[in-house]
Amino acid sequence: MSAPARSTRARIGLAILTATIVGIVVAATGATEAALADGRSIDLALLHLRLTYNSGVAFSLGAGLPVGVVLTATVLIIAGVATYAWRSTPTTPMPGRIGLAAILAGALSNLLDRATDGVVTDYVHTGWFPTFNLADTLITLGAVVLILTALREPKGSSTG
Template identity: 60%
Template sequence: MTGTPVSRPRRPRRLLLVVAAGLLAVALIIDPIARHILAGGRILDLGVLELRLTYNTGVAFSMGSQLPTPLLLAVTGLITAGVGVYAWRSAPTSTWPTTAGLAAIFAGAAANVIDRTLDGKVTDYFHTGWFATFNLADTFLTCGVALLFIAMLTEARTETPKETTP
């Protein structure tokens, strides 16, 4: 049957944009609030979690803190852009959990790149005492990776092996 080509639905990319933009906005709004509330060494004890202001001039677990800020910005910016391009291109064929996971990873990475661009360091404020101090963007990254991992496991379980013919 001939006819006009079927256009792909825009919903997966819309989901990607909405989740990424929403999470990015939340992270960028919370960071200055945390800096303001926790200024001057103020610590808020919430039991299992403390809110304590620290700054990270490196990347995860302060790795690379001795590297020049422009180099860290360039590398993390390129990685973030790569994640964004991959997420955009794969969204039409991905499941919604995969798309949401990639959106969370992109939003977290982008929020940290933007934060580092402002003053050369990333603002961290969640402190457990037994783990590195982190921020909301790091939480989005971690949750995005977990969601992506769960989606991959679920998709692998539901796929049926294709039969090959000799």
């Protein structure tokens, strides 16, 4: 297979994986929100599912900002990450591609959630850490996978 064909295939794979994960996260968030809508909390031993809404970004930073500002900043950041992912995917090993897809899917899922009513639905509560959601978990795990992939990369090679 030619290099351009491999690049196209890798990029299409990234887009399909990202879209699939977004679909799963949106469905899971909707189901969780419906299950917890009456103020109910579900005890899962180390975690509790408890519905909260975050008008800010990570750790509620910027909660007082207008929704348009938060949405605009979020879109710009996602555009930067998506551009990096699109350009680097053809030369990124498979684990790194999965990490990129997880980051993009988490960010896009939170953006879609915020676009509907100006807040992000959070529902995973530990008791010792701010409440978060599946999309936030994907962003964090994707970043860890991407970092570990970069650390395993042989010296002198580049991811684009």
